[in-house]
Amino acid sequence: MSKTNPGNYFEDFKVGQVLDHATPRTITEGDVSLYTALYGGRFALQSADSFAMECGLDAAPVDDLLVFHVVFGKTVPDVSLNAVANLGYADVQFKAPVFPGDTVKTSSTVIGLKENSNGKTGVVYVRSTGTNQMGATVLDYVRWVMVRKKDEKAPAPEEVVPNLPDRVDPSFISLPEGLDFSGFDATLAGSPHYFEDYDVGEKIDHVDGMTIEEAEHMMATRLYQNTAKVHFNQHQMQHDRFGRRLIYGGHIISLARALSFNGLGNAQLIGAINGGSHTAPTFAGHTIYAWSEVLEKAELASNQTAGALRIRTIATKDMPCDSFPDKQEDGKRDPAVVLDLDYWVILPKKTMAV
Amino acid sequence: MSKTNPGNYFEDFKVGQVLDHATPRTITEGDVSLYTALYGGRFALQSADSFAMECGLDAAPVDDLLVFHVVFGKTVPDVSLNAVANLGYADVQFKAPVFPGDTVKTSSTVIGLKENSNGKTGVVYVRSTGTNQMGATVLDYVRWVMVRKKDEKAPAPEEVVPNLPDRVDPSFISLPEGLDFSGFDATLAGSPHYFEDYDVGEKIDHVDGMTIEEAEHMMATRLYQNTAKVHFNQHQMQHDRFGRRLIYGGHIISLARALSFNGLGNAQLIGAINGGSHTAPTFAGHTIYAWSEVLEKAELASNQTAGALRIRTIATKDMPCDSFPDKQEDGKRDPAVVLDLDYWVILPKKTMAV
Amino acid sequence: MSKTNPGNYFEDFKVGQVLDHATPRTITEGDVSLYTALYGGRFALQSADSFAMECGLDAAPVDDLLVFHVVFGKTVPDVSLNAVANLGYADVQFKAPVFPGDTVKTSSTVIGLKENSNGKTGVVYVRSTGTNQMGATVLDYVRWVMVRKKDEKAPAPEEVVPNLPDRVDPSFISLPEGLDFSGFDATLAGSPHYFEDYDVGEKIDHVDGMTIEEAEHMMATRLYQNTAKVHFNQHQMQHDRFGRRLIYGGHIISLARALSFNGLGNAQLIGAINGGSHTAPTFAGHTIYAWSEVLEKAELASNQTAGALRIRTIATKDMPCDSFPDKQEDGKRDPAVVLDLDYWVILPKKTMAV
Structure with missing residues (x-):
């Protein structure tokens, strides 16, 4: 019996x-520091224990996306080792906050299967759940990937396609217990703009750009213990159609989130991710820019001091976003666009219910 | 109203x-590890809790320059986002030591303004103060930068130029409470040379060189949450006169300090920085070397077990320092010189007053 | 008197x-995170406090090789600053486990000297011991290096060559106190293969490859406070015969160990290192692959829940290991081989003595 992990095939x-x-994986202050060094995030709640304590928490919580990457990384050896393509994710709900010292693990349930007509591949839908050492859920999401069959003659399974929401209903958004923005210090947070200051349809150019180096995206992806070999092996990837190591899509999400501070500086937490597309590959040397659009606003019944903005963030490579690059006239996406992410962020409210 | 930070203009x-x-920003053990990985410092007091405890402290303090970079980084969005040039700093005094877990924030007071005769720019002088979560000052310094005017027709302010000291008076140097070098273990610290062993005028070639990579200086600068875009955006900088990302000057200071271990291994703390010039830009691929000269020696009334050396450290790019490159015969600085730093370091004394 | 460290010469x-x-050096959670980011290790015992607690420990121990690199790094300025070649190491025994917060220091005893017939160099044998802040030994090993004489006329010392074991006797292997694999969760650990599942003579291709960047190996080597200048100074190394910075051999060992997870996922600890050769230099840009052979199996009298496998791991550069590259027909080593490491790893036993 071979000792190496063959991964799962569609059948x-x-x-x-x-x-x-x-x-x-125990997530520590070391991981938090590396995350800061890799992306340069400046959201106050994650940056300073004292600020988090003023907001009712025991300490600065771990960045939501760092939690996402760690939980996600664990699924790769079992779900997507033989994947042809990562097709999408939906219904990404952040639950219990993670603090340094917490240990996270992941399990997944297969919730859908659909063989492709070519008989060579099929789509696998999984719901993955990250839990902490107390058994509390920290993250829950659905992902679907196209996976190779090992034996093309293996019979097709009964087709089951899960019904997935277009967006996470904001009433499902779970905020950290005790979170209270009623004394929110916007000066210290670095942005004067509260929940009420954003309008649906508003577009924000995040201005800044960040160039990616090979060492950075590989350190990030290893930090998440994500083993997908396309990110690490130049000797193999030189023969691939791009001839380059591919950058983990999550690295781009984290860069776009960090860049979004300039314009969304008070978006202290990610409430949920509704969906996202990695629309073009990125490589070391690319400079990532981003812009965002406010899609929707929602009050939060569970917390009178915060509101949720549904944001669409577009990231581009080697193209500033002052012209808000998006779909072109012919309906095609601008080729500079590499990420189209739809998610809920949580901001303090200016007019608090007292 | 635009949601992005326009920064402040001269007017x-x-x-x-x-x-x-x-x-x-809560500074943690994670930041300390990254700082070691980025520069390779080997000063014993910052490296080992046990060594720091033998010297009377509760734990290893955070490197002074890491504190400086974090405190400094916070001023960039408000002070120097529209800067043309960083002109200098003076009177940099390290006060309460920072330990992992402490949270640091910064505020600045404008202490001087001087419009340039071209009417397009002006010099802004600020005194910036970093404080910890107990409100104690950890760092205090003056910086002056040349900032663009937004509206050239805006009237010139009354000219105020602060009177700045050439050097920090050594009687102002503040050592961590409880610091006691009377049982200093020079073997463990890695250098047999005490305060008494250095002579004014003595020059030391620090011998070693360190080559800088893009990923390193960007990770460092993001760790400090310093957002100056010239360090990160190759897509934009390719059109700049150098065509390259500029390395944050503080990165060179930290490299020079780490290199100075070879010759100044017992310089356990930086007492103060008197001034410094970044005399030429550095880019990834440059190898940094350094040498130092002892300018002055001072007893410390507040601590009989330590003395202060006033040091001038010169860092060069792609040039070993065995010939002590400095001003040339024509009075011009050797073009290989990139840093000229004047500061006080604290060493144990051999002959302790008992 | 020069203030810089001249290192020791053979005489x-x-x-x-x-x-x-x-x-x-206090080893912290920050160091552990960086180690994960640099190599991507996934061994469960070092990754999660909760997993380590289920195995009878108080917390996740620091990776054995991180301890090795830190202990080893300290010997460089005194032992190998004037070395021509690092010839080998033997009898590497890991003793007390290291946990984040422990402080490690190293001392060495010269146990052998042998001048070479050319009168210009000699071989120095040292036994180096790393201890923690309680004085307990964490690591003990013998290394021998060829060191230059400063004065070729200095008389040759009496020749003393220590008798070194070919391998560490498995009865000497010291496991962390309390370690108990009787409830080992192989699913969570990521491998179904226990001690009993491996056969002497079995070969395992670890499949994956990892490309090395300059920033990565330099950050690693600085993290270990290893100052050997060949790793850091491109300005000097450009004139060397390879024209490149050499990568610290220990970096390759750590990469090979991380790659070996795919096939040896339950090898939770390194019990001892019997010996190793760095058979060719590696440079940034090389992709490292690895394969392993089981040389020997041993029961452990001190622990009924674990067994020891003696493993030989071969790492290659830019060459996959599906053909198990090794000695060629003419007896020469395949030029792609860069590391040949002989060591004991500790795995849980399936059939526990209850």
Whole structure:
């Protein structure tokens, strides 16, 4: 029996199957520092224990996207080692906050299967759940990937396609227990703009650009213990159609989020991710820019001091975003666009219900 | 109203104005490890809790320059976003030591303004103060920068130029409470040379060289949450006169300090920085070397076990320092010189007053 | 007197001499995170406090190789600053586990000297011991290096060549106190293969490859406070015969160990290192692959829940290991091989003595 992990092929998945993923991971202050060094985030709640305590928390919580990357990374060896393409994700809900010292693990349930007509591949839908050492859910999301069949003659499974929401209903957004923005210090947070100051339809150019180096995206992706080999092996990738190591899509999401501070500086937490597309590959040497559009605003019944903005953030490579590059006249996306992310962010409200 | 930060222009500053900067930052063991990985410092006091405890402290303090970079980084969005040039700093005094877990924030007071005769720019002088979560000052310094006017027709302010000291008076040097070098273990510290062993006028070639990579200086500068875009955006900088990302000057200071271990290994703390010039830009690929000269020696009334050396450290790019490159015969600086830093370091004394 | 460290030359060493090395180092969660970011290790015991607690420990121990690199790095300024070549190491025994917060220092005893017939160099044998802040030994090993004489006329010392074991006797392997694999969760650990599942003679291709960047190996080597200048100074190394910075051999060991997870995922600890050769230099841009062979299996009298596998791991550059590259027909090593490491790893046993 081979000792190496062959990964799962399409025919290995069954609807209802539960996959308990390796490796549990204690997230520490060291990870938080590296995350800052890799992206340069400046959101106050994650940056300073004292600020988080003024907002009712025990300490600065770990950045939501760092939690996402760690939880996600664990699914790769079991779900997407033989994947052809990562097709999408939906219903990404952040639940219990993670603090340094918490240990996170992930399990996934197969919730859908659909063989492609070519008989060579199929789409696997999984709901993945990250839990902490107390068993509380920290993150829950659906992902679907196209996976190769090992044996093309293996019979097609019964087709099950889950019904996925277009967006996370804002009433489902879970804020950290005790979070209270009623004494929010906007000066210290670095932005004068509260929930009420944003309008649906408003577009924001985040102005700044960040160039990516090979060492950075590889350190990030290893930090998340994500083992997808396309990110790490230049000797193999030189023969690929791009001839380059591909950058983990999550690295671009984190860069775009950090860049969005300039314009969304009070977006202290990500409430949920509704969906996202990595519309073009990125490589070392690319400079990432971003802009955002406010899609929707929602009050939060569970917290009178905060509101949720539904944001669409577009990231580009080697193209400033002052012209808000997006779909072109012919309906095609501008080729500089590399990410189109739809998510809820949480901001303090100016007019608090007292 | 635009949601992005336009920064302040020269006419936005008023003498006496107080700027409370974002973002507070908890400095952790993770930051300390990254700092070691980026520069390779080996000063014992910052490296080992046990060594620091033998010297009377509760734990290893955070490197003075890491504190400086974090405090400094916060001033960039408010003070120097529209700067043409960083002209200098003076009277840099390190006060309460910072330990992992402390949260630092910065505020600045405008202490001087001087419009340039071209009417397009002016010099802004600020005194910036970093404080910890207990409100104690950890760092205090003056910086002056040349800032663009937004509206060239804006009237010139009354000229106020602060009177700045050439050097920090050594009687102002503040050592960590409890610091006691009477049992100093020079073997463990890695240098047999005490305060008494250095002579004014002595020159030391620090021998070693360190080559800089893009990923390193960008990770460092993001760790400090310093957002100056010239360091990060190759897509924009390719059109600049150098065609390259500029390296944050503080990165060179930290490299020079780490290199200075070879010759100044017992310089356990920086007491103060008297002034410094970044005399030429540095780019990834440059190898940094350094040499130092002892300018002055001072006893410390507040601590009988330590003495202060006033040091001038010169860093060069792509040029070893065995010939002590400096001003040339024609009075011009050797073009390989990139940094000229004047500061006080604290060393244990061999002959302790008991 | 020059203030810089000249290092020791061959004639400076005496058999029996004790060298107490600078600089003590507190190993923290920050170092652990960086180690993960640099190599991407996924061994469960080091990754999660909760997993380590299920295995009877108080917390996740620091990776054995991170401890090795820190302990080793300290010996460089005193032992190998004037070395021509690092010839080998043997009898590397890991003792007390290191946990974040522990402070490590190193001292070495000269145990052998042998001048070379050319009268210009000699071989120095040292036994180096790393201890923690309680004085417990964490690591003990023998290394021998070829060191230059400063004065070729200095008389040759009496020749003393220590008798070194071919391998560490497995009865000497010291496991962390309390370690108990009787409830080992192989699913969470990421591998179904226990001690009993491996056969002597079995070969495992670890499949994955990892490309090295300059920033990565330099950050790693500085993290270990290893000052050997060949790793850092491109300005000097451009004139060397390779024209490149050499990568610290320990960086390759750590990469090979991380890659070995794919096939040896339950090898939770390194019990001892029997010996190793860095058979060719590696440079940034090289992609490292690895394969392993099981040389020997041993029960551990001190722990019924674990067994020891003696493993030989071969790492290559720019060459996949599916053909197990090794010695060629003419007896020469395949030129792609860069590392040949012989060591004991500790795995849980499936059939526990209850």
